[in-house]
Amino acid sequence: MSTDSSMTGRPGNKLKNFSGVRVLEVRLLFYALLAEAGAITTLLAWERGPAAFLAYLLIHGFAAALMATAMWLWFPRGFRSPRALSWMLTFSLALFVPVLGLVGIVGGVLVGYFLPAPRGPEPFETIPAPQFTPVPVATDRSFRQEDLKTLLLSSKSSTELRLQGMLTVRNMPARATSGVLRETLGDQVDDVRLLAYGILDQKEKALTRQIDRALNLIESATPARLYRLYRRLAELYWELHFQDLVQGDIRALALQRAFDFVERALNENDQDGGMWLLRGRIMMNHEQLEEAWRSFDKALAVGLAPSRVNPWLAELALWRRQYAKVRVLMAEIAEDTQFTNLSASVRYWSAP
Template sequence: MSELKLLIYALAVEATAMLVLLSEHKSLIAFTLYLSSHGLASVLLALGAWRLMPLRFRRPPLWSWLLIFGFAFFIPAIGLLTILGGLLVGILLPAVFRDQPFGLVDKPYFAPVSVTTGSSFRQVDLKSLLSGKNVPNALRVQGMLVLKDMPPRITGRLLRATLGDEFEDLRLLAYGILDQKEKEITRQIDRLLQMLERARESRRYRLSRRLAELYWELNYQDLVRGDIRDLTLERAAFYGDMALMESPDDAGMWLLRGRIQLAQEDYGQAHQSLTFARRLGLSSAQVNPWLAEIALERRQLPLVRRLMQEINEESQFTTLNRAVQYWRDHEPAASA
């Protein structure tokens, strides 16, 4: 753009010089004014044209520039137009005959490829891999990339432990993974908060319910700690209560409310919320594990065993089945 401006300025100054030359004043002052204007136009033209020329034509720099200046200065008007025309032809003409580097091809045919079973990290303990002092850093970075696609609620503690690693690339990668997961949820929260401000009454329930779930996800995925975690749980409880005011028969929201209160260590309120969710129709597999956790915190071990035994043996949750089997096979001691 700067070269184009120089050429426009050169044309304007040259036009001014020609008006002075063709005027009725034939004095020395008029000729000196023309000569100065014409010289300035030639300098501007030489600068703009020299910058637009291909690199191979700008060698050596001083002599190539003086050649353009001399052509413009010693051949008034015609030299300027000739240089501009040459530049235009030099820029546009090669583009007409230039071979296009791209072409149209047929759509590729998709051939299914069997996925290879097993992974180079499947048999490796990622925790030992990332914390190992004798493990090559390149292999540790590959292990960190495996964690990137895993749920943060599973990898959160390991990622946070890696934040103190001696290898800087590993620390930065762990921080980036955690930060990306948190920002994804935070962006959704910000968008829903804006929608809630101008939402109609009919939409407030769905928006507040979704906000409670997103705030809970920040805690559930272990993306917040300390005071930020406490504030996040408070916001989750606030929007959960707002949703229940609109739809008090939402069993799923009562379950979420109970889990939030359990995370806040408010065991009394959590027990009431979870019990209410059970009465509204949720299955024992959905509610009893959390009631059992409250009973375990209170050292009510027989109650824990009874609650776990009430869970259907055909539960879909593998890890839950293991816990149920444990409490069925082990007789608890008397409650404290």
């Protein structure tokens, strides 16, 4: 609530403000009183009739406008906001209450100048801003991915060390850390639980923003651009599922949306091996093994490297207990491939 110095100052300051009325306000008020006297004289002197009443209204309206302007300029600064509405209120009082309106306006201004503003207990109090103490990062200790889960889920480790581990997890791929983060959502330590929730929420919102941007571009996209947008949306919805960032019905919806956009992309370009590979992985999640196998075969047929497709074909063959087929498929993957995490599996299935 805004306050004015003339309303909250000392009595001497109020008298000074009151006595410092400019000449303009006095003149306007004097002219308003003359016009009002003329209006009353016109109403009493003429014979009763519409013409006399209309003349009275015109002169009285002019007097009310002068009076409202004079009194509005006389108001303390805090009484003049909003400007138009405060002036209209003053004009209405002068117009619709010819004599008592003037008395009320003048009396209100005098009360505002001379009486102190009411003081009551404030419902709020000022508190100091909280201080953030960052967790010290130990320079002589690093975390390996395999021992992070043990550290984060151990109630015996110190909170500071667990928070340091959480900050390390934040910079790691969500597909490798979402599981342990979800397990820490039920942790007894508030800081650990809230930090885990914040990390998961941040990663989910980052993907969601990218999805929203791509969806907004679809309506105005050219056919060539439309294919790329379908492909991008299929990958983004798949990442929501693959990185374990959504659960329940939202997870199922993300997987379905990924499949829908894969189908749209393949309708635009059925030679996209990456989309056939993604389609096969989605079919594996739906446990449609035959359809997944056909999709992987199609990915190989359009030119996708065996090193990218064979691991998934081998997994399908393993589910079917076709161990000889697994050995053949894994043997086709060179040990110097970019899939270094498969090197151990390749060596295992290549052993005599």
